[in-house]
Amino acid sequence: MYARRASQLLKELDACEPGQLVVFNSDVFDQVIRECGEHNAQFQALIRKMVEQNLDIETTRNEDHYGAAIHHLSLLRNKRCLMAYMYNRAETIRSFRWKIGPVLPHEIQEKLNFSEKEYFRSHSSAIKSYISEMDIDLTVDMVPPKDPYIQVRVLEDIGEVSLGDHSVSLTKNSLHFLRRTDAEQFISQGLMEEFLE
Amino acid sequence: MPCYYDVADILMEEELISVVFQVTANGVGLLDPGAERNSVEKGAKVDLPFWLAHGMLSLEQAVSINVPPCFTQKTRKEIQADAACVDLRVRCPYFYELGCKIVPLVGDKSIGQFLRYAFASRYKEILSKAHSSSTMTVPKFTTRLTKEEAQVFESARESMSAFRKWRVGGARLQKASILGRKRKTKLPDGPSTP
Numbered sequence: 046m047y048a049r050r051a052s053q054l055l056k057e058l059d060a061c062e063p064g065q066l067v068v069f070n071s072d073v074f075d076q077v078i079r080e081c082g083e084h085n086a087q088f089q090a091l092i093r094k095m096v097e098q099n100l101d102i103e104t105t106r107n108e109d110h111y112g113a114a115i116h117h118l119s120l121l122r123n124k125r126c127l128m129a130y131m132y133n134r135a136e137t138i139r140s141f142r143w144k145i146g147p148v149l150p151h152e153i154q155e156k157l158n159f160s161e162k163e164y165f166r167s168h169s170s171a172i173k174s175y176i177s178e179m180d181i182d183l184t185v186d187m188v189p190p191k192d193p194y195i196q197v198r199v200l201e202d203i204g205e206v207s208l209g210d211h212s213v214s215l216t217k218n219s220l221h222f223l224r225r226t227d228a229e230q231f232i233s234q235g236l237m238e239e240f241l242e
Numbered sequence: 243m244p245c246y247y248d249v250a251d252i253l254m255e256e257e258l259i260s261v262v263f264q265v266t267a268n269g270v271g272l273l274d275p276g277a278e279r280n281s282v283e284k285g286a287k288v289d290l291p292f293w294l295a296h297g298m299l300s301l302e303q304a305v306s307i308n309v310p311p312c313f314t315q316k317t318r319k320e321i322q323a324d325a326a327c328v329d330l331r332v333r334c335p336y337f338y339e340l341g342c343k344i345v346p347l348v349g350d351k352s353i354g355q356f357l358r359y360a361f362a363s364r365y366k367e368i369l370s371k372a373h374s375s376s377t378m379t380v381p382k383f384t385t386r387l388t389k390e391e392a393q394v395f396e397s398a399r400e401s402m403s404a405f406r407k408w409r410v411g412g413a414r415l416q417k418a419s420i421l422g423r424k425r426k427t428k429l430p431d432g433p434s435t436p
Binding site: 046047048049052055056058059087090091106108109111112113114115116118119121122125126128129132133 | 267
């Protein structure tokens with residue numbers, strides 16, 4: 046069936062949890078693009094046949110016209126599926142910048158294809174330049190904290206980190222009293238958790 | 243109005259609709275498995291995905307659409323008997339969306355009322371189960387829900403757990419959910435190291 050393969054791409058997208066990403070399916074993606082080429086070739090062939098019969102291709106409604114129309118509709122469908130695949134992935138990739146930060150962990154990196162990595166880098170640097178221009182960090186928690194300081198427990202060895210005017214040694218399972226803005230990025234990366242009594 | 247990039251809308255349009263060709267179309271023999279030449283003859287009955295059926299219909303009525311079986315009298319009777327027990331997902335995973343799109347094409351106005359009746363009578367059941375069932379397990383009846391209903395169920399569940407979280411209080415800052423899986427695989431070796 047026409048455009049069935051393209052919808053498989055979207056089924057894959059639909060099956061994974063919102064906000065998550067699966068590996069870019071370049072196999073099927075390329076197959077769909079080849080399918081588009083075939084539709085185009087058959088479309089051209091049918092139109093050429095009509096031209097050879099000296100028919101007006103704009104007003105004639107014969108078998109060839111309807112065949113060509115089906116190929117045309119299939120092309121549009123394939124295009125919509127491919128665009129939606131890229132668009133929805135791009136949306137998720139953009140959200141990574143806000144949730145995780147400018148550096149993606151390895152297991153996410155390998156799910157992206159080349160142009161998506163490029164897209165993430167450019168998007169990240171665009172946000173960065175905007176933040177420095179505005180001189181306000183937009184990636185921090187949007188809800189005003191009750192206390193500017195927060196008690197955290199370190200989950201993995203991070204090592205010596207300089208925060209503001211002093212440096213802290215963040216070893217595993219140690220407790221620290223940090224500025225909330227300093228701690229946020231470690232928490233979102235999963236290296237610390239908020240310590241609640 | 244669904245967006246051009248809407249995944250659910252695209253997948254919904256993949257549902258097969260039985261149509262009868264009112265014209266002959268060359269070069270598309272793939273559509274009709276019974277075709278002898280590489281074409282679909284006039285009068286051939288073919289299953290087309292909704293997007294193609296819709297496209298052909300807007301092309302000077304090149305095809306005529308048969309109402310899909312999930313909107314026929316038989317299903318209506320079942321829904322009237324006990325709406326909550328009918329397995330709608332088997333019949334059509336995008337029951338409501340497809341129904342809304344098919345009404346203007348087939349001119350059967352009673353489909354609209356039927357859809358509303360089906361949704362209204364199933365909605366109560368979905369909502370009460372979403373609010374009362376345990377959050378850890380997935381209740382059996384969810385396999386009977388269409389995609390749209392499953393979404394309602396999930397939203398109701400999420401709002402319920404958000405409410406619980408708000409009442410209990412707790413950490414506001416959390417690890418990004420995208421990284422959540424990695425954490426889970428690491429948990430077992432946590433207690434082993436004293």
